[in-house]
Amino acid sequence: MALIDRLIKDYPELTFISDASFRWSPANQQISYNARASGKTSDWALLHEVAHALLSHNHFSSDFSLVRQEVDAWAKARILAAKYNQEIASDYIEDCLDSYRNWLYRRSSCPRCTSASLQIDNSASYLCHNCNFSWQVSRERFCRPYRRTSKTTQPIT
Ligand SMILES: [Zn+2]
Ligand SMILES: [Zn+2]
16 A cells, blocks of 8 residues: 555544645645655655644744754654654755755854854844844745755755
8 A cells, every 4th residue: 555545544634635745734734745756755755744743843933943843753754654664764864954954054144243143032033142133034934855866856845
């Protein structure tokens, strides 16, 4: 049985819909998946989104907490994967997390003095404790680049 069919059976509380990308939508408890994508990495992406759902990742208060949720979701995805006789490659997880860490680094570096800065909770603002510069970042949800192979990247939101 395909992984998606097993997940649909095992998690009746979640809704799975075929879409262009892999995504967890907390508002309607819905997991989108790309039915045309195949292979191990699409199974891993699917398990990762289910992990977000099972961990009730419904909200994040800062960029840092978003990255924290990604780390937690991959840890949970690895446990889930074992249940379905799969093993998610550590390199793959690290690549995914690196793209989040780089994103966080870019957003949190002070544009004036480049110091690593802290985000003001529940806001789209950062404040530099070195030079007191404050700046806004986009509230747009991070677009996750999942690496399919070592060469090509596929943007998945
Ligand atoms: Zn995620
Ligand atoms: Zn600064």
